[in-house]
Amino acid sequence: MERYTQAAALPPEAGAAARNNTGPLVIITLLFFMWGLLTSLNDVLIPHLKAVYTLTYVQAMLVQFCFFGAYLIVSIPAGMLIRRLGYQRGAVTGLVIAALGCALFYPAATSGYGVFLCAFFVLAGGITILQVAANPYVTVLGDPRTASSRLTLTQAFNSLGTTVAPALGGMLILSKGVHSADELARWPAAEQLAYRAMEAASVQGPYLVLAGTLMLLAVLFALARLPKIVDASGDxxxxxxxxxxxxxxxxxxxxxxxxxxxxxxxxxxxxxxxxxxxxxxxxxxxxxxxxxxxxxxxxxxxxxxxxxxxxxxxxxxxxxxxxxxxxxxxxxxxxxxxxxxxxxxxxxxxxxxxxxxxxxxxxxxxxxxxxxxxxxxxxxxxxxxxxxxxxxxxxxxxxxxxxxxxxxxxxxxxxxxxxxxxxxxxxx
CATH class of the missing domain: 1.20.1250.20 (MFS general substrate transporter like domains)
Incomplete structure (x- = not known):
């Protein structure tokens, strides 16, 4: 996320070399929007999964534990991966892994809460790799003197994603509502299982769409003509x-x-x-x-x-x-x-x-x-x-x-x- 990134230090000549970068900048701006959207959707999924699986608050917060825990676990390996593959291929890899994380929500709906947590971790791992790789391009795609304005623009779209996601998730996932634990306790066991499966399945469609969108962005990013980024200094x-x-x-x-x-x-x-x-x-x-x-x-x-x-x-x-x-x-x-x-x-x-x-x-x-x-x-x-x-x-x-x-x-x-x-x- 900006939500939580810092552009890498880059050589000044990198920005000067970039020309006709409107298309790539649009793609990267869409990435910032998607980061915000995917992260903020957690705020909708947490109460939904809590109700579906009758979780305690601690158990429900495992969603954020798995999601943000990926920043700690994946950040260092992500840097090593990007040094090996390069920034552009690294960004594509991050997008593909994030798409896989979204796709895992489909089997998770029929497999239980543990698979959902695995999906959250994979999704966040892909986002972590993506941020490390793609964020520097905002700086190099254009005149260095206007880098700050480009960063402001992309951060604004990141914030737009976090703003849109809860309302969108409310319409797509929460619109039918979920019966309380007390109501479900009065149902036969078989009906409870069927109901929970149906409610869990409400996330399948939206996250398959997100998976497809991330794969499309991966293809566009792979085909984009981007300047080569070289780290400014060694360890x-x-x-x-x-x-x-x-x-x-x-x-x-x-x-x-x-x-x-x-x-x-x-x-x-x-x-x-x-x-x-x-x-x-x-x-x-x-x-x-x-x-x-x-x-x-x-x-x-x-x-x-x-x-x-x-x-x-x-x-x-x-x-x-x-x-x-x-x-x-x-x-x-x-x-x-x-x-x-x-x-x-x-x-x-x-x-x-x-x-x-x-x-x-x-x-x-x-x-x-x-x-x-x-x-x-x-x-x-x-x-x-x-x-x-x-x-x-x-x-x-x-x-x-x-x-x-x-x-x-x-x-x-x-x-x-x-x-x-x-x-x-x-x-x-």
């Missing part, structure tokens, strides 16, 4: 990996990325169940899914606001302000009720907008030749998206969904500390 110029931990702002920034991604993903994962609560929104799952789009859409709008505001305010201060606002909003949602609690938690998406790139850039401040290795360390911290929802799930099973939002609130408390500690970092 021998970067120093030892252990030396990174001497930079306190990098260490704290790595923790910041971990808790930010974890907090953002955790809130999104629980939104539908939260909005279904009679004391909050009293909605059906399909109705709640459209509101999840507001959460992710707020992040898209907030990026444009943040772009203007951060030209006048230091990144650390802006980060601290957004984190403090997030804590206040989550407290309102966790302790309040009705529309106030509902829109408070949705508004956290607006505060999320600037956090990832701001923490990332602050953590990399003045690292020089170690920037590449540090960037890899920060990307590995995205595993927070696997672990924090798991922690909130354990708490939700104990004290309920509403009060379990104390977990992401604690995540934003650390981000507040990081922002205040390095409020003037870029002035030093």
């Amino acid at each position: 021998d110029e970067q120093g030892k990996f252990s030396e990174l931990f001497a930079h306190k702002h990098l260490v704290l920034g790595t923790i910041g990325i971990f808790v930010y991604v974890g907090g953002e993903v955790s809130i999104g994962s629980f939104l539908i169940n939260f909005l279904e609560n009679p004391k909050i929104g009293s909605m059906t799952a399909a109705q709640a899914a459209s509101y999840v789009s507001l959460y992710w859409g707020g992040a898209m709008i907030g990026r444009f606001i943040g772009f203007a505001v951060m030209r006048r305010i230091s990144p650390g201060k802006a980060l601290a302000f957004n984190a403090a606002a997030s804590i206040a909003l989550i407290a309102t949602a966790a302790l309040g009720g009705g529309k106030l609690a509902m829109f408070a938690i949705l508004a956290v998406g607006l505060c999320n907008s600037i956090m990832f790139p701001t923490i990332f850039s602050m953590a990399l401040h003045k690292l020089g030749k170690q920037t590449g290795q540090a960037s890899g360390l920060l990307c590995m911290a995205i595993v927070g998206g696997a672990l924090v929802p798991f922690a909130q799930g354990a708490l939700a099973d104990t004290i309920g969904v509403q009060l379990s939002f104390v977990v992401p609130a604690a995540c934003y408390a650390f981000i507040l500390y990081f922002g205040l500690k390095y409020a003037n970092l870029h002035k030093t």
Whole structure:
């Protein structure tokens, strides 16, 4: 995802060599859209699979555990694969593996929850390879002086994907609704099994379409005429990996990325169940899914606001302000009720907008030749998206969904500390 990527360092001549790149840029922009779409669809599938298989919240959060765990497990092998195959072939490989992950949803519907988890891991593994390989092309496809505007455009389409996915998934997957565990308990065992199989099968069509779309993009990417990307520096110029931990702002920034991604993903994962609560929104799952789009859409709008505001305010201060606002909003949602609690938690998406790139850039401040290795360390911290929802799930099973939002609130408390500690970092 941007959602969670950083463009590689590239030689300046690479961008100058690219010409007539509108077609390839369109393909890559579509990739960013698909990353956002596929990641945000998890927020729809989690409550759906939870209801179909009568899972606890901890068991349901295994979806995010498998999905974001792939970032930690696959990232290093992905880099090795791309050095062997090259960036373009690496991107095609990532697309094919992601398509295979989507296709696995078809047999998963008749095989059980474990196969779904396997499919999520394969899908995320393909996305991880794809991001490592394809993201640098945004920089080289055109004039280096306009690279930032191209990155902004692709990130906007990534955000569009995260915004569209919940509403789309609500219509395609959640529209029929799912009977509660108490209702199913009164049915004969054979009817329960048949019903669960039918509901699980509702994901087959949408994910087969996604698999076909990814394969089409793989073909287009393979046929596209793209400039060759060469890494700017070798490992021998970067120093030892252990030396990174001497930079306190990098260490704290790595923790910041971990808790930010974890907090953002955790809130999104629980939104539908939260909005279904009679004391909050009293909605059906399909109705709640459209509101999840507001959460992710707020992040898209907030990026444009943040772009203007951060030209006048230091990144650390802006980060601290957004984190403090997030804590206040989550407290309102966790302790309040009705529309106030509902829109408070949705508004956290607006505060999320600037956090990832701001923490990332602050953590990399003045690292020089170690920037590449540090960037890899920060990307590995995205595993927070696997672990924090798991922690909130354990708490939700104990004290309920509403009060379990104390977990992401604690995540934003650390981000507040990081922002205040390095409020003037870029002035030093």
